[in-house]
Amino acid sequence: MAVSTDVRATEPDIGVDVGSDAGFEEFARAAQQRLYRTAYLLCGDAETARDLTQTTLAKLYQHWRRAGAADHPYAYAKTVLTRTFLSERRRGLRDLLVLTRTGGTAPAPAADHADLRVTLLAALAELPPRARAMVVLRYWEDQSVASVATLLRCSEATVKSQCSRSLARLRVRLADAGLSLTES
Amino acid sequence: MEDNDDMVLLRDAMDRTTDGLPPLPDLAPFAVREGRRRRARARFAVGAAAFGVLAVGGLGLTLLPSPGTDVAGVAKHIDAEAEAERERATEHQRKTAALLDELLPAKVTDIRPVEGQVAEYRITVDGRPFIMTVSVRPMSASLIQDCHCEKDTKLKTVQIVDWADFKAAQYWYGKSRVTLSVFGWGTAVPLKARDLSAVTRDPRFMELVKARNAHPLEPEEPLGGGLTRPRTKL
Missing domain, CATH: 1.10.1740 (Rna Polymerase Sigma Factor; Chain: A)
Incomplete structure (x- = not known):
């Protein structure tokens, strides 16, 4: 997709x-x-x-x-x-x-997907606020790198590197909790 | 480099995480009310800045920029200080109103801060309007010595008034006099004094009192200051 x-x-x-x-x-x-x-x-x-x-x-x-x-x-x-x-x-x-x-x-x-919710929110909470905002804007709001950079008044390179690092951390945290991004 | 599959899957996880959120009540009326307040504050700030510039002029200083005179800077400073104070007062009133909304009996159906009167709120009880006072006001130095309450960690009851048209609960805390009252202007107040004192038992109210005791928003009371009528008329 x-x-x-x-x-x-x-x-x-x-x-x-x-x-x-x-x-x-x-x-x-x-x-x-x-x-x-x-x-x-x-x-x-x-x-x-x-x-x-x-x-x-x-x-x-x-x-x-x-x-x-x-x-x-x-x-x-x-x-x-x-x-x-x-x-x-x-x-x-x-x-x-x-x-x-x-x-x-x-x-x-509601309790649906409770494990995923708790783990994802805990993992997001470990990110610094700006990195968290970047992740939410980029992956949840589907904003382009350029849009996120403009909104947060930083360079596109910063958005790319922070998002990449954050995504890797989220992947590890979810895997540690026995969940994966591929869970259905 | 970003992994496209991971991006999609993370978005899906976020989707599922927020799926269960309950629907919000209609926030539009609140936003309009609060937005209007914000607009008014912004206009007031512009007026205050203009007043600052004129006041500088009135003191015999030139209004024209000259080397070493930063009139705009002075105005900005006045503006920033006044705005910060207004913001603090507004936030305090919002917090207090939200707490009263939660802690007063259900027959109190509306609580609105009175703009410009940090200790006063318009409330509706059983469909009738009243003015409620929630004040944390610095006491005079001599009274602080007399009450021996500067280091208190609890409210010390001063008086409870349960008249038909006036209900009040008054306390000392630290360097402040804490008052909750509802004035009926001749009309019976359909609340009891204990409804007011119940508010003070909530730890969040105590947090508000502590904050205002440390950083007052009201001027020091006059000597002999006690229960007074609200400034706001119905």
Whole structure:
């Protein structure tokens, strides 16, 4: 199977009413679950992922005139999500984010694939935040090396080498746990 | 070099890992509310910067850039400090509101921080609006000496008030006076004082108190400061 490098292939199908509140709400509702999944892979727990998603959407609303007019608002949202994740990691705000929920506690994902989930998240947690973001953007979001480099403001060579190293580490960690990427 | 099969398989593993996540509630209303606050803060920051520049001018300094005078730098500094303080206050209010949302009885259906009043929240109880105060305010130096509570690790109860139209629980902690109160402005408050004191038993609330005791967001109280009415009117 070939890996698509076209970000639009993974973008939610959203018709954006540029600049309006209604357009934003429509976009937010269509995109939130996808952003949440990405946030979960970045943060490793459901509650922090939910808070990160909330913060991302709030920041997006703040700049909605520009974001809504972008060719790919979802790509814009992903950029905000990733940069928010990295900046808040730097500021050590994980605990702070945990307390900003507006609803009840987010339950953990269902027990399906529990071993794989625990091991994969533990393996991702061993990566430095930027490397983790690169892995999630490159392999989960199907972004090209150039896109990841632009988003994280680094060189393409850095993205390639970090992703390669991270992929090797993930492969070893999963194999150590008796799981392999080929598990069905 | 990246192994294409591994990439595909990793993506599949990530897919399966996130497949079981429960659907989120609708986050759009929160995002709009919080986004508006962010816009307002940004506009305020621009205004504060402009005020900083004008204030420098008012002090007899030239507004025109000249060698050795970095007016923009001064404005940026003022802006950054004010913005950092506002961010701290906003985050504190968000954390407190989230905690109150969780810890107050279910008949409290809405809790919103009052912008510009770090200790005040608009709450709805049984469908009626009230102003709630959650304050961690530095005490005067003489009172700190009197209460002998500077090194306390627990809240020391000062008073519990359970009047019909005013409920309050007040404590000392370290160098601060901690107050939770709901003022009814003549209307009966459908909460009990013990609902307020229950909040203080949560360790997360104590973390908030400790943080504000170490880094206050409110000004020092006047001498004899005690229970006061909220500044915000309904």
